Amino acid sequence: MPDIFSADLSRRRFLRHAAATAGTTALFSAIGASFPAGAFAQGTGPETTKAILGFIALTDAAPLIVAKEKGFFDKHGMPDVEVTKQSSWGTTRDNLVLGSAGSGIDGAHILTPMPYLMTAGKVTQNGQPLPMAILARLNLNGQGISVGKAYADLKVGLDSSVLRETFAQKKAAGAPAKVAVTFPGGTHDLWMRYWLAAGGIDPDSDVETIVVPPPQMVANMKVGTMDAFCVGEPWNAQLVEQGIGYTAFTTGELWSKHPEKSFAMRADWVEKHPKAALALVMAVQEAAQWADDMANKDELADILGMRAWFNVKPADIGPRMKGVIDYGNGRDVADSPHFMKFWQDDASYPFKSHDAWFVTEDIRWGNLDASTDIKAMVEQVNREDLWREAAKALGVSAIPASTSRGKETFFDGKVFDPEDPAAYLASLAITRTA
Structure with missing residues (x-):
């Protein structure tokens, strides 16, 4: 088993997690589960009003951009959040390693496997692990x-x-x-x-x-x-x-309704600012709901197309978000069920079972060690508990009952059972694990 999953480190992670959870519990005891308009009770606000978040010019960054443009960060006590464009995923990684204290970023719109690869030290300089925390999913499909x-x-x-x-x-x-x-x-x-x-x-x-x-x-x-x-x-x-x-x-x-990007933060930032992390998740959840409303799609395309964000014609953004797809080969679909979803179908909730698939696939291709403890790694990085707390505070009624969406079936008939990743790997003809 890799060193990052040693008993000593696991114990320290547990203690840190318990401390963060205790802080979150105390916060909700103080402010109640249904405070108005996302406001914190006097004296219980976020530890900081600032966070620097990165994004790549992709439609699935919409929840972060909308949270900034429509004032959801402000609403939840985080008026000084910056959402800054990154030139590549490598740049996103490097700036997360730096952190805002080093003129980098605290969190980002990110490819879901990246926080796992960074936590394991597989894509960071000198193999130095950078513990990350996934706080929300940003979208399905797209x-x-x-x-x-x-x-x-x-x-x-x-x-x-x-x-x-x-x-x-x-x-x-x-x-x-x-x-x-x-x-x-x-x-x-x-x-x-x-x-x-x-x-x-x-x-x-x-x-x-x-x-x-x-x-x-x-x-x-x-x-x-x-x-x-x-x-x-x-x-x-x-x-x-x-x-x-x-x-x-x-x-x-x-893969129908597949998970895609995530909202992730440096784990040390979340541990230092548990209330601010919760506020960020609440803002992102509200932004996801706004972005998912079909009545808002044209405005969303206008926002994303702005020079400050994508600098792309809204006409190249809007149709596919609505399921209107010109494939460019004579195939045109007016109502594809595979359009990008930000909230419906539990799009925002970071299922641990989905993260298990990403980790398993990176094992398949040799990006993570074959001896990786998949469950332990997902438990370390996935902070769906904060997502749940934020959703409860917002009065969200449709909160998944389980951290698993169950078995997933792909277009070629292969089935991933999160309870048995080894069987999935064994079913694949081309793999680097054999």
Whole structure:
């Protein structure tokens, strides 16, 4: 078992968690479970009114951006929150390592596996662990895998095997196909790998995987840097709009109602500021509810499209958020059930079972040690308890009864049982764990 799960560290984590929980309990005893408009009782407000949060120009950052633009951070006693644009997921990681005390950031809109990889010290400099805490999920669905127009005749969709022969020919000619993802071991990397492997294409030996920041995907496809990419919106839509390629499928078709980005903070920040962390979660929950209202989608697209945020035409953002998808290959869907969700279907709640899948997949591809204690790691990083406290304070009635959504079934029929990750790994034909 990795050192980060040693008994001594586990004991200290438990004590820290107990202290934070005690602080949260005391807070709610003081302010009551139904205080008005998110206001704290006198003398029980957040320990700080400031937090610096990072985001990447992706539609699933909406809850953080809306919380800032619509005043939800202010409402919950956090008027000095800054939401700052990051150029890449690597930059997000580096700035989290620095923390705001080092001119970095305290938390972020982030790829769900990243807090686990950072906590384990797998993607940080010198392998130095940075304990992280996932406080909320930001969305379900809403990503896509797109291919260049050179593959129009193959009509690429969920079945990646249609690319196998072409990719084999490119490899034999000494110019292997390139597939782009946004961060090694991140969600887009895992979606791309799952899709390729399901069609018999080994993502490590049959193609070359490159890392490209989300806002640079379209430009790189335009100049022929890659053959396919996996990224969130609005970049798949922009690819279609510019006539450079088409969307093979949206990731909700690969795994219906799949979890995607998370709102995570440095664990030491949460431990030092438990009331402020709770206030941030409440603001993000209210923002998610606002963003999920179809009546607000056009305004949301206008907000996200602003120069300060994405600097993208609202017309390239709004339709896919509503389930209106032009795939760019003659396929048009007016009411896709796989549109991005911020609140409905428990989109905001960070199920531990979902985090277990991400950890398991990173074990599958060698990003985490095969000996990793999946349950222990999820227990360390996932702070769904704070999400529950925040939801109760807001008067949310639909709070999941369990930390598990149960078994999950993928497009190819594979089933992930969070109670038996080993059986899932054993069912996979292409894996690095064998």
